[in-house]
Amino acid sequence: MRLVADIGGTNMRLGLAGQGALQQESVRSFSNDGVSGAEAAIDRFLSDAGTAEITEIVLAVAGPVTGRQARLTNRDWCIDADRIAVRYGAGVRLINDLTALGHAVPILSGELLHPVCAGSVADGGSGQSLVVGIGTGFNVCPVIDAGETVCFNAEMGLATMPTGVASALDALRPGLAPQFLMVEDLFSGRGFVRFCQLVGASDGLTAAQIIDGCRTDARLAGAAEDYAGLLGWLLRDLMLAYMPMAGIYFAGGVARGLLSTGAGAHCLKVLHRPLPMGVPAQCPIWLIGDDAAALQGCSRVMI
């Protein structure tokens, strides 16, 4: 039996997998604030599940994986594969959480994959797709499907904000676009909240409360639309960097919230402006509605 876990900056999901497939009914979620660390959550999960015979553990971590260790970008936790292997007597592999989502792409389907934009897939999209995660932090995973699925590690959230986003932000609110803003300073839960404060639409609301308020409050809805437009500017650079003509797959709490409002149209409006040299921008776009999708990727990878 394999234990799989997706450890984000705010939330953690755990489950059991056998023969390369996730056992959906085993999946449990924890708020990271409610546990002292990843191992405490694993202990609680295993004790609730009453499962003793774990032989493999695959942990998807929201931060860079360096050899047998990983540090969460947005929480002061360090995950040590060797220590966990000794503690649970199992083989352990660490992968980046977006890379885990990339491995899930070929098996995502059904009601938990929502179409955002139909697009047009010329020549099968060359098998190149891109997962874009906006949650506590931001990251991407370029995926190539060439018979087998190849996923690339990235740390895009830590990159400097592209100038297109910075100048669009500056146009919305002159003087507020810092030169060296990191991508996830804006595209993340805290970034969304900060943006809505900067444009004077909200004060003290959480990201989820802002999204809820969009239905009845025109100022909040307008801020969400402007924010989605900024995301469109970022997507243009991601289109040029990765040419994901087989599709873009959004994941994460902020992406799910934002795209549940009408704001997604503003993102597409910016994205679909002509790109340099006639590079096509019309790829299919999907929203991964399944919060446990990374666990499916963890279930499929070799240990």
Ligand SMILES: Nc1ncnc2c1ncn2[C@@H]1O[C@H](COP(=O)(O)OP(=O)(O)OP(=O)(O)O)[C@@H](O)[C@H]1O
């Ligand atoms: N309905 C919502 N709309 C917008 N944002 C939301 C909503 N619900 C939660 N969030 C925000 O989403 C973030 C958590 O998302 P998610 O659970 O995908 O992240 P995570 O897996 O913990 O972190 P990481 O991004 O590090 O992988 C928080 O910043 C939270 O404020």
